[in-house]
Amino acid sequence: MSSLTVTGVTKSFGATRAVDDVTLHVRHGSFTTVLGPSGCGKTTLLRLIAGFLVPESGSIAFGDTVVAGDGTRPMPPQTRRVGYVPQEGALFPHLDVAANIAFGLEKSARGSDRTDDRVAEMLDLVELPADFRHRRPDELSGGQQQRVALARSLAPQPALVLLDEPFSSLDASLRGSTSRAVRRALEASNTTAVLVTHDQNEALSLADEVAVMRAGRLVQSATPSQVYLSPSDPEVAEFVGRAVVLPGTASRARATCALGEVVLTEPAEGEVALMIRPEQVYVDLTHDDGVRGAVEEVSYYGHDCAVQVRLDDGTSVLSRMSGVRHPSPGDIVHLRVTGLVRAYRPAAP
Numbered sequence: 433m434s435s436l437t438v439t440g441v442t443k444s445f446g447a448t449r450a451v452d453d454v455t456l457h458v459r460h461g462s463f464t465t466v467l468g469p470s471g472c473g474k475t476t477l478l479r480l481i482a483g484f485l486v487p488e489s490g491s492i493a494f495g496d497t498v499v500a501g502d503g504t505r506p507m508p509p510q511t512r513r514v515g516y517v518p519q520e521g522a523l524f525p526h527l528d529v530a531a532n533i534a535f536g537l538e539k540s541a542r543g544s545d546r547t548d549d550r551v552a553e554m555l556d557l558v559e560l561p562a563d564f565r566h567r568r569p570d571e572l573s574g575g576q577q578q579r580v581a582l583a584r585s586l587a588p589q590p591a592l593v594l595l596d597e598p599f600s601s602l603d604a605s606l607r608g609s610t611s612r613a614v615r616r617a618l619e620a621s622n623t624t625a626v627l628v629t630h631d632q633n634e635a636l637s638l639a640d641e642v643a644v645m646r647a648g649r650l651v652q653s654a655t656p657s658q659v660y661l662s663p664s665d666p667e668v669a670e671f672v673g674r675a676v677v678l679p680g681t682a683s684r685a686r687a688t689c690a691l692g693e694v695v696l697t698e699p700a701e702g703e704v705a706l707m708i709r710p711e712q713v714y715v716d717l718t719h720d721d722g723v724r725g726a727v728e729e730v731s732y733y734g735h736d737c738a739v740q741v742r743l744d745d746g747t748s749v750l751s752r753m754s755g756v757r758h759p760s761p762g763d764i765v766h767l768r769v770t771g772l773v774r775a776y777r778p779a780a781p
């Protein structure tokens with residue numbers, strides 16, 4: 433196992449720069465999710481790391497070993513010791529679970545007690561019952577198949593595991609339980625891992641670090657809470673969650689906007705764009721303390737609800753509040769901002 437360092441890597445297909453000068457460091461034993469919209473270059477980055485593609489510039493290193501770039505001959509995928517878990521269909525349908533897991537182990541070891549032990553260890557690691565070893569892939573659910581695919585990738589003790597949207601074919605509840613099991617297995621085996629996804633919840637909830645990509649470029653790489661609470665620009669803010677972006681005027685640690693005075697994460701001066709998360713907008717149903725508005729729409733989700741409010745000055749603001757007690761369309765409410773707000777230089781006209 434090792435760390436991963438991608439330095440200034442670029443890869444084009446014809447006129448399309450799929451990966452554009454990307455620099456990324458993944459610590460040994462840590463889990464990074466690469467998050468971005470469809471077509472932003474996530475899979476291409478993963479394929480470059482795996483060795484299925486060669487960068488046209490920049491370099492890739494596992495620990496101190498350069499595997500591509502820097503004038504070295506690219507190391508072929510099979511010698512990089514990388515485990516690759518694709519979206520689905522990774523398992524050999526004609527082999528049972530044990531044979532699938534053992535597939536990546538050395539030929540000489542297959543069928544031995546050592547292999548049997550390793551298969552049992554891997555099934556245990558991905559939290560599947562020991563007797564699943566005799567089942568064929570078509571006798572497993574989608575989530576179980578993905579756990580076996582992970583077990584197979586981990587069996588030969590790879591330097592790095594790459595996961596390409598491995599839960600995207602699973603339904604919502606299976607997706608949550610499978611992704612958490614995969615996370616635990618990677619942590620227990622202290623494996624360095626990179627997972628690509630376009631699902632914000634998945635990226636934030638699983639990772640030590642989230643790397644956000646847009647149009648081939650890496651626009652932010654930070655912890656999930658930093659990416660959520662202090663996104664590098666308003667576009668990232670709106671990609672990793674819902675955001676209320678309002679024009680405001682800043683003076684040192686405070687700014688004024690349609691929602692009144694707010695406290696900033698960092699001092700700023702003059703015209704700014706303020707990024708407020710909907711759950712920071714407190715809706716007061718009983719007191720007239722705050723900025724007045726009328727409720728336009730309520731979307732009720734059970735655990736919470738989304739409330740769209742039109743302020744008296746015409747600004748429309750979204751709040752996310754508890755579903756226990758919520759207003760109805762037409763109600764007059766008062767809004768206040770809680771917590772710190774991130775200010776950005778407004779985009780040039």
Ligand SMILES: Nc1ncnc2c1ncn2[C@@H]1O[C@H](COP(=O)(O)OP(=O)(O)OP(=O)(O)O)[C@@H](O)[C@H]1O
Pocket residue numbers: 445448449450468469470471472473474475476477630
């Ligand atoms: N083999 C290829 N030949 C030509 N263009 C390609 C090739 N592979 C990828 N591209 C292009 O490179 C860009 C990035 O593609 P990539 O598959 O890396 O994006 P992605 O973020 O993984 O998208 P998705 O989430 O939809 O899988 C896209 O514009 C895509 O059309």
